[in-house]
Amino acid sequence: MQGEFRFSFGPWNIHEGADPFGPEVRKTIPFHEKLETYKKLGFDGIQFHDDDAVPNLNNMTQSEIVKEASELKKALDDHGLTAEFVAPRLWMDPRTIDGAFTSNCPECRKYAIERLKTTADIAEALGTKNIVFWLAREGTYIRESKDPVVATERIAEALQTVLDYNKNIRVMIESKPNEPVDHAFIPTIGHAIAMGLMTNAPDRVGCLIETAHAILANLCPSEEMGFALAHKKLWSVHLNDQNGLKFDQDQTFGMVDPRRALNQVRVLDKHGYGLNGEWVGLDVKVLRTQKDEVALKHLEYSRKIFLRLLEISRSLDDAKIDALIAERDYEELNYYILDAILK
Ligand code: XLS
Ligand code: MG
Numbered sequence: 001m002q003g004e005f006r007f008s009f010g011p012w013n014i015h016e017g018a019d020p021f022g023p024e025v026r027k028t029i030p031f032h033e034k035l036e037t038y039k040k041l042g043f044d045g046i047q048f049h050d051d052d053a054v055p056n057l058n059n060m061t062q063s064e065i066v067k068e069a070s071e072l073k074k075a076l077d078d079h080g081l082t083a084e085f086v087a088p089r090l091w092m093d094p095r096t097i098d099g100a101f102t103s104n105c106p107e108c109r110k111y112a113i114e115r116l117k118t119t120a121d122i123a124e125a126l127g128t129k130n131i132v133f134w135l136a137r138e139g140t141y142i143r144e145s146k147d148p149v150v151a152t153e154r155i156a157e158a159l160q161t162v163l164d165y166n167k168n169i170r171v172m173i174e175s176k177p178n179e180p181v182d183h184a185f186i187p188t189i190g191h192a193i194a195m196g197l198m199t200n201a202p203d204r205v206g207c208l209i210e211t212a213h214a215i216l217a218n219l220c221p222s223e224e225m226g227f228a229l230a231h232k233k234l235w236s237v238h239l240n241d242q243n244g245l246k247f248d249q250d251q252t253f254g255m256v257d258p259r260r261a262l263n264q265v266r267v268l269d270k271h272g273y274g275l276n277g278e279w280v281g282l283d284v285k286v287l288r289t290q291k292d293e294v295a296l297k298h299l300e301y302s303r304k305i306f307l308r309l310l311e312i313s314r315s316l317d318d319a320k321i322d323a324l325i326a327e328r329d330y331e332e333l334n335y336y337i338l339d340a341i342l343k
Pocket of ligand 2: 238
């Protein structure tokens with residue numbers, strides 16, 4: 001049994017329900033109203049994209065950006081909220097059509113680096129040292145369009161630039177194997193951790209594991225977490241669920257496979273995740289079919305399911321599990337776990 005957990009989510013997890021095939025189906029909740037919901041739902045941390053924090057940043061000077069971010073920090077303080085991380089949104093701008101750090105256009109790569117530095121400024125103003133690299137379009141649709149060696153070096157260069165730009169910040173790389181691109185350059189957490197070794201400050205490069213992204217790579221999320229924990233690199237998580245190899249679903253935690261969810265909670269709890277201030281991030285999407293008045297249940301229930309699974313995990317008898325392992329009676333072990341979930 002280890003510590004207590006603190007929960008976070010990003011403002012994008014409350015949304016209007018548009019998808020690639022249809023428009024918004026719910027009213028927009030303004031950002032200041034979203035802030036009100038955090039504590040009510042049992043969340044203390046907020047995750048940001050750079051332009052969630054400073055929406056118009058492309059048309060603002062550096063000092064205007066920092067001023068706006070500092071005002072936001074005051075609003076967060078007023079709500080008793082902490083900024084967990086800031087991630088540059090490097091996939092919406094026309095200059096990021098072909099990727100950002102790995103774009104084949106030098107001017108576009110320059111834009112991406114400048115935006116990354118701005119992200120570091122915003123993070124500092126918001127009082128967090130964490131930057132997330134979710135490398136949405138760093139990859140290829142056409143394999144021959146980018147040299148993978150050069151692309152990897154370019155990602156490392158971007159990392160090094162931001163690590164040099166602000167010595168207080170650290171970067172958490174969030175791997176994902178595909179979507180929107182066909183083949184992404186950092187598909188797994190092993191790739192993410194290895195990227196740090198290409199910089200001169202590997203101690204400031206860690207990772208964020210998203211359940212759905214591990215499943216999209218056909219990997220077991222709790223094993224990915226275990227790998228990162230063993231390397232002391234698991235600095236954040238995006239818990240959710242995913243029903244097989246299809247588009248990124250960001251389902252309510254445990255929705256598809258409660259046992260798989262239990263194993264994630266268990267590996268985190270058993271190995272002291274959270275004891276150094278790590279947050280339990282829930283990157284979950286509202287079902288498009290939810291009406292306005294019930295459009296926050298995915299957050300409430302993801303947190304609740306985490307806590308219920310935590311209770312189950314802590315109720316398991318470790319001595320009994322060890323004995324079954326020693327006996328190699330894995331069939332009995334399987335029943336013991338299933339029985340605990342089904343009770
Ligand atoms: C996408 C990610 C993204 C990052 C932050 O799947 O969840 O939103 O976490 O850029
Ligand atoms: Mg995520």
